[in-house]
Amino acid sequence: MRQTIQWTIILGITGFLLGGCATKTTxxxxxxxxxxxxxxxxxxxxQGAAQDMIESLISSGAVSKKDGGRYVLAVSxxxxxxxxxxxxxxxxKKIRVGLLRSGKVVVTTAVGxxxxxxxxxxxxxxxxxxxxxxxxxxxxxxxxxxxxxxxxSGKILQRNIRVDNSTQRxxxxxxxxLTDIKTGLAFWEDERVIGKRGSNKSVAW
Amino acid sequence: xxxIGLTILAIFILAGCSKSVEPDSSIVKIxxxxxxxxxxIIDIKGLKKADGFMKAQVIGESSSGSYQVLEYRVVxxxxxxxxxxxxxxxxxxxxxxxxxxxxxxxxxxxxxxxxFRLYIKRDKEVICDKQYSGQ
Numbered sequence: 001m002r003q004t005i006q007w008t009i010i011l012g013i014t015g016f017l018l019g020g021c022a023t024k025t026t027x028x029x030x031x032x033x034x035x036x037x038x039x040x041x042x043x044x045x046x047q048g049a050a051q052d053m054i055e056s057l058i059s060s061g062a063v064s065k066k067d068g069g070r071y072v073l074a075v076s077x078x079x080x081x082x083x084x085x086x087x088x089x090x091x092x093k094k095i096r097v098g099l100l101r102s103g104k105v106v107v108t109t110a111v112g113x114x115x116x117x118x119x120x121x122x123x124x125x126x127x128x129x130x131x132x133x134x135x136x137x138x139x140x141x142x143x144x145x146x147x148x149x150x151x152x153s154g155k156i157l158q159r160n161i162r163v164d165n166s167t168q169r170x171x172x173x174x175x176x177x178l179t180d181i182k183t184g185l186a187f188w189e190d191e192r193v194i195g196k197r198g199s200n201k202s203v204a205w
Numbered sequence: 206x207x208x209i210g211l212t213i214l215a216i217f218i219l220a221g222c223s224k225s226v227e228p229d230s231s232i233v234k235i236x237x238x239x240x241x242x243x244x245x246i247i248d249i250k251g252l253k254k255a256d257g258f259m260k261a262q263v264i265g266e267s268s269s270g271s272y273q274v275l276e277y278r279v280v281x282x283x284x285x286x287x288x289x290x291x292x293x294x295x296x297x298x299x300x301x302x303x304x305x306x307x308x309x310x311x312x313x314x315x316x317x318x319x320x321f322r323l324y325i326k327r328d329k330e331v332i333c334d335k336q337y338s339g340q
Binding site: 032055064098103 | 257291314
């Protein structure tokens with residue numbers, strides 16, 4: 001009996017102490033995350049890529065209109081050619097926000113690679129036009145939308161390279177282009193490469 | 206008695222198991238000059254471009270005998286001295302080779318930028334904090 005109690009206490013204390021070994025959940029300091037890198041793409045990679053792309057775009061002068069006005073930008077397709085499930089909109093959104101804040105670009109949500117991005121805005125225009133329930137003066141008339149001047153497209157590529165039996169290298173390529181819709185000429189293009197080296201056991205997808 | 210001894214021993218051993226994922230404190234010290242031992246800033250300049258954006262160039266020098274990785278950020282300020290929020294003000298990595306100069310180039314996130322403040326960090330410590338005076 002005494003031995004049973006003793007073992008119960010020992011096991012109880014051990015369990016209690018081992019509970020402290022579990023990784024605690026904490027909020028990440030998004031501005032200065034010193035956490036270890038991962039083989040896959042994480043928010044730091046998207047942030048770095050977006051930052052470089054915005055800097056490159058602004059420095060190139062491709063988004064600066066000669067008369068000082070704003071360009072209208074349509075977001076085309078950004079292809080995910082990696083083994084990961086990436087919403088490429090994560091990257092594009094950061095670039096869009098940066099360009100919008102630059103004061104040189106306005107993004108249209110009425111035109112996109114897969115139709116209008118804001119489908120409700122387009123639908124509303126059509127449905128409300130001629131509808132007697134609505135004051136027609138407040139309904140967007142025909143021929144009021146602005147066509148885009150520029151189109152932003154890109155691709156994210158992944159290459160896995162085996163270094164040795166225990167190590168692999170993964171390279172990610174962020175490629176982006178800005179095309180002048182009128183002429184079809186690419187006014188700006190850039191690429192950012194992110195390389196990661198780690199265990200073969202790490203899965204980069 | 207034996208049991209108490211065992212328990213205390215277990216506490217000491219298992220205390221080492223606790224794994225903290227607390228982020229390191231980003232800034233522990235700020236100095237008001239661009240001169241900290243082996244890293245020196247030798248030139249800082251800004252230029253307002255014709256399209257309204259401001260570009261910055263900083264030339265630094267490492268007098269250290271070894272390669273080191275530094276981090277920098279440029280905070281852009283408007284005419285009233287208010288910070289312009291932007292993804293372009295995040296920390297970036299810059300390599301400083303042994304006994305070599307290094308260059309930092311940056312572009313303002315908007316045309317409202319009038320000046321900028323540069324921070325250089327090594328490990329957890331800001332070793333350089335300098336504002337471009339506009340001259």
